[in-house]
Amino acid sequence: MPRPRIKDVAALAGVGTTTVSVVLNNVDGVRVTAETRQRILDAAQELGYSSDPIARSLRTRRTRTIGFVSDVIATTPFAGRMIQGAQEVAWRAGYLLVLVNTGGDREVQEKTVRELLKRQVDGVLFAVMYHQEIEVPSALATVKTVLLDARPTDGALPHVVPDEHEGALTAVGELIGAGHRRIGFATESLPVPAASGRLGGYTRALEAAGIPFEPGLVAAEHGDTPGGYRAARRLLELPEPPTAIFCYNDRMAMGCYRAAAELGFAIPADLSVVGYDDQDLIAPALFPALTTVALPHYEMGAWAARRLLDLIEDEPREEAPGHLMPCPLIRRDSVGPPPR
Template sequence: MGKPRIKDVAARAGVGVSTVSVVLNNVEGARVSLETRERILSAARDLGYTSDPIARSLRTRRTQTIGFVGDDIATTPFAGRMIQGAQDAAWQAGYLLFLVNTGGEHALERHAVRALLDRSVDGVIYATMYHRHVEVPELLGDVRTVVLDARPTGGSMPYVVPDERGGAAAAVGELLRAGHRRIGFATESLEVPAATGRLAGYHETLAAAGIPADPELVAAEHGDTAGGYRTASRLLDLGERPTAIFCYNDRMAMGCYRAAAERGLRIPHDLSVVGYDDQDLIAPELSPALTTVALPHYEMGTWAVRRLLRLVQDDPEQGEQGHLMPCPLVRRDSVGPPQPAHVQPTGCQLSRSVRTDRSSVPPPVAQ
């Protein structure tokens, strides 16, 4: 028996072919009773009927496909959640996602974009592995496009990025609530949006608590484990060391753990640490487990597809051009109150219950 055709559905449901076509294609304004509609859909399910996507695209001028062009996202474990979020949102809307990972090669990127456009995708998600400013390929200038985890340097394309300031405010606020007032920041030396946003959030949150800026409490290096070790070492060797350190990312927090261990400092008994990113292979595996701020990769991927579909559907209320996705705090065991010798009485301190059951000295972290 061959593939069921629309006339087979019509015969089984006892209606005309035109009525079946109206129902299966969701033609707006069609006058078909609910009972007839249910009978047609039931017949289609029973027969295993599926519509021809090529024929449908000729009628609707849409292919129900979305192109997803990324640099190194597919090979980055934690950023790959963006792909999952985008795919889930596309699938729920009846769209298929075509993924191309370019590895950051411009020639491959141009070829990939051209190939997607040749296949008449309804729109494109242009994504990057980390938050930065990007030049969107010229080929996408007249194509419905949403930029994911980056800000376009020109044009008016919609985009979604993490709320870096808000995430930093959540991290520093957690340390303030634990009673800390001398809080260091181990940050990335590159001037990327994530670094500038997190630094701004750090300063703004301290200022709101009545704590003046102290330049010696901010140390910058490359944002990896070695950079975290070097920045934490400088901060911990100050004449009056910080009682807590906020780290630009979880890798720098790993280095901070090592610097603390070398100085005989226990986390969180002697030093509290907060990271950023919530990387699966780092934050929950450190000892004690790291309190950190999660990057909302999945949520950003979902938002990007939904925003793109509003463009595809010519929705007059398409929504905001740039969206800051909230970065939630993930509480674990690396934050505790400062030791009495470091506590400075102030009206800014807030009481809270803090877990301090895991305060053993962590082993050195490999570089």
């Protein structure tokens, strides 16, 4: 069956081909009644007509294509919802998202951006696996760009990152609200923005509750399960151990569970635990299920795509280049009152 043409749509709708072109290509400044517009759209849908994207790009100088350049997000199920959020926003606006995973290799990143520019993408979402400050590839200087889960070193480009400080404040506030006054923090030893932000939220929550900050209740290790185990062992073997531990992420919380079991601490009867990230394969699978703070991956991806589309469409927005995305608390079963 031959592909339907614009004159077929015009014949079915009872209008001229010029009117069909105006409606289907959203040409500005031409008046078409709502009834006629709907009749044309219905005819195009009935016939299965779609405009030629190459011809449209030559006319509008836009390809309606967005590049999504990431380090390892595409191969990491935990952060994949960033892609989903961006893709759904782009698709609803009539844009195609082209995803490229670079493995974090700087040379590959530069080459990838140059290749996307050769294909005349309208903009680029540049995303990283975890909240960090980055030096943006030089090739991005010539295309509209929004950073996702990253801050530029010069602070100039639009970007969205999780509100680490408020998320930690919420997590520790949950423990304080349950009655805990001696709260440990198992944190990441690397100097990354998430670690400093979550430490700031931890100390602020204690201060707001009138609880003195004790450096000995902060144990820094590598932010994985073995690191969480080592940090929790150090905290739980103190002469006066904490009754609750806030963990930098869910992987460290999993290590904390193991340390607690080895030392005879039942969760949450003897020890309450709160994590961070809400990883699907960890937080709800632990026993008891882990109360944690969710990283808003989907919401960050959607925000970044909307911001990029505004830049592409030249829609002015009066706001700071950086946006902090709230991190909600997910209550499960790992928090209870302190033991008597």
